[in-house]
Amino acid sequence: MRVVWYCAVRLPSEGPPVTDKTVADIRKSLVAHLRDGPKDMRKAFANDPQRFKSFSRTQDDMLLDWSKCAVDADTMGLLGELAEAADLPGRRKAMFTGKKINVTENRSVLHTALRNLSGKGITLDGQNVQADVLSVLDAMGRFSDAVRSGKLTGATGKRITDVINIGIGGSDLGPVMATLALAPYHDGPRTHYVSNVDGAHIHDTLIGLDPATTLVIVASKTFTTVETMTNAETARKWIIRALGKEAVKNHFAAVSTALDKVAAFGIESDRVFGFWDWVGGRYSLWSAIGLPIMIAIGAMRFREFLAGAHEMDEHFLKTPIQKNLPALLGLVGYWHRVTCKYPARAIIPYDQRLARLPAYLQQLDMESNGKSVTLSGGRVATPTGPLVWGEPGTNGQHAFFQLLHQGTDTIPVEFLIAAEGHEPDLKQHQDLLLANCLAQSEALMKGRTLAEAQAQMRSKGVSAEEIKKIAPHRVFSGNRPSITILYCMLDPRTLGRLIALYEHRVFVEGVLFDINSFDQWGVELGKELATNLLPVIEGKQKPSSDASTDGLVAYIRKLRG
Numbered sequence: 124m125r126v127v128w129y130c131a132v133r134l135p136s137e138g139p140p141v142t143d144k145t146v147a148d149i150r151k152s153l154v155a156h157l158r159d160g161p162k163d164m165r166k167a168f169a170n171d172p173q174r175f176k177s178f179s180r181t182q183d184d185m186l187l188d189w190s191k192c193a194v195d196a197d198t199m200g201l202l203g204e205l206a207e208a209a210d211l212p213g214r215r216k217a218m219f220t221g222k223k224i225n226v227t228e229n230r231s232v233l234h235t236a237l238r239n240l241s242g243k244g245i246t247l248d249g250q251n252v253q254a255d256v257l258s259v260l261d262a263m264g265r266f267s268d269a270v271r272s273g274k275l276t277g278a279t280g281k282r283i284t285d286v287i288n289i290g291i292g293g294s295d296l297g298p299v300m301a302t303l304a305l306a307p308y309h310d311g312p313r314t315h316y317v318s319n320v321d322g323a324h325i326h327d328t329l330i331g332l333d334p335a336t337t338l339v340i341v342a343s344k345t346f347t348t349v350e351t352m353t354n355a356e357t358a359r360k361w362i363i364r365a366l367g368k369e370a371v372k373n374h375f376a377a378v379s380t381a382l383d384k385v386a387a388f389g390i391e392s393d394r395v396f397g398f399w400d401w402v403g404g405r406y407s408l409w410s411a412i413g414l415p416i417m418i419a420i421g422a423m424r425f426r427e428f429l430a431g432a433h434e435m436d437e438h439f440l441k442t443p444i445q446k447n448l449p450a451l452l453g454l455v456g457y458w459h460r461v462t463c464k465y466p467a468r469a470i471i472p473y474d475q476r477l478a479r480l481p482a483y484l485q486q487l488d489m490e491s492n493g494k495s496v497t498l499s500g501g502r503v504a505t506p507t508g509p510l511v512w513g514e515p516g517t518n519g520q521h522a523f524f525q526l527l528h529q530g531t532d533t534i535p536v537e538f539l540i541a542a543e544g545h546e547p548d549l550k551q552h553q554d555l556l557l558a559n560c561l562a563q564s565e566a567l568m569k570g571r572t573l574a575e576a577q578a579q580m581r582s583k584g585v586s587a588e589e590i591k592k593i594a595p596h597r598v599f600s601g602n603r604p605s606i607t608i609l610y611c612m613l614d615p616r617t618l619g620r621l622i623a624l625y626e627h628r629v630f631v632e633g634v635l636f637d638i639n640s641f642d643q644w645g646v647e648l649g650k651e652l653a654t655n656l657l658p659v660i661e662g663k664q665k666p667s668s669d670a671s672t673d674g675l676v677a678y679i680r681k682l683r684g
């Protein structure tokens with residue numbers, strides 16, 4: 124098994140699981156294997172010159188390297204068996220074919236259909252899903268072309284120069300992240316994003332803009348989210364104050380599944396772009412929620428973005444597990460979270476334009492897999508989704524990498540980087556970025572022993588007394604796992620592949636955790652309590668909560684005089 128682990132794992136089947144071991148059996152085997160498996164990664168690399176080859180895989184130019192994680196052929200063999208025992212192939216097929224796998228909301232999960240532009244797709248409840256998708260995509264294209272070309276103007280006839288997307292969560296994070304990521308492709312109006320109900324956000328956005336040349340897109344799946352509706356009202360007042368009530372129809376568009384509520388808000392039906400309840404909020408940037416991205420980069424580039432994601436879908440659907448990037452990323456994620464019990468994962472894109480990727484993946488991963496109840500309603504037997512966080516490199520190196528290298532917790536790191544930047548005349552910057560990225564993963568893996576720290580200090584002429592005092596502080600334990608995702612260049616197709624890779628990784632981990640990755644009941648309670656507390660904060664009702672909440676309300680009132 125050791126030499127070619129990928130032969131030890133069967134091809135994905137679409138029938139019932141072919142292993143007779145249960146998930147619980149394999150989980151126990153993984154725990155036992157953790158005791159005996161590789162611990163010293165320096166030795167693992169020294170003993171096996173093929174290690175990189177064994178534990179890296181590609182999808183076209185995109186490389187996934189997990190060779191610096193403490194796994195061996197047996198680990199991967201066991202993880203492959205786990206995928207079979209958990210029926211990953213069957214669950215994957217169920218998702219792609221529109222089975223109602225979001226069982227607590229009785230919904231299909233078909234964001235993959237949003238990027239299948241073949242026209243040959245599935246039928247759901249008698250509706251041809253692909254036909255619907257293509258028709259909305261075409262309508263978005265027409266609208267976006269009209270805005271970009273200047274054919275569609277504001278109420279005074281002036282060209283639209285700025286677009287504000289008002290939305291939150293999945294109606295914001297994906298478009299924000301992708302718009303920044305694709306900055307080199309922007310050739311449309313400037314795009315701005317307002318999400319927070321904090322008045323500072325919309326105030327600071329509107330202050331630099333001219334209502335006569337601004338288009339506002341209200342993006343909300345439900346069209347009830349209080350933050351979005353509050354910001355949308357403020358934007359409407361801003362337009363009316365400057366241009367009159369009649370101008371609302373020229374300066375607003377909407378994206379929603381709740382078409383009746385959009386109509387009630389007063390947005391003209393030819394400026395409303397729908398999507399469907401089988402698109403989860405955090406999986407919605409491929410739908411009309413992506414309209415601001417399309418306005419920024421154009422319909423053709425947006426289709427390239429969708430095509431990239433579809434390419435990763437096909438790879439996920441058709442590639443054997445041992446070569447399947449999302450499956451492998453998910454299996455190694457499971458190993459780290461459940462078997463090794465690491466509490467977090469850090470996402471470090473060495474790409475300034477992916478600065479919002481960690482925030483986007485926080486919602487994707489933590490809202491999907493931050494659950495404690497199994498699909499059948501029982502308590503989960505293992506830890507589920509990790510804490511996901513991060514910042515771009517190299518900035519993170521000068522902030523929190525200290526803890527990653529020498530802190531008391533092990534936090535697996537995921538590095539993302541392009542071989543080529545978009546600025547050929549700044550090649551030296553990209554070279555430095557690459558050198559830093561590779562150096563950090565090498566440092567996490569190799570570490571530095573006490574003897575090495577002492578020798579290095581001696582070679583610099585440091586006194587014996589100083590070496591004794593300082594050398595222990597210069598020790599790095601090493602053996603800290605990291606994964607590197609390397610690709611040629613961050614273009615629309617590659618961004619599409621990257622996001623789909625992470626979406627499917629989250630799905631794989633959810634299957635292994637035996638949870639529903641597609642609901643989000645955990646966000647409800649806070650929303651309900653905020654609704655109850657608003658009249659108390661406004662002074663219309665007396666506080667009647669717990670002593671802390673009431674005490675805070677009283678203190679707010681005191682501060683406000």
Ligand SMILES: O=P(O)(O)OC[C@H]1O[C@](O)(CO)[C@@H](O)[C@@H]1O
Nearest residue numbers: 292293294343344345348404646
């Ligand atoms: O698009 P909507 O309906 O305004 O919801 C926004 C976000 O709120 C949530 O429902 C929970 O915070 C997310 O899942 C969703 O992306």
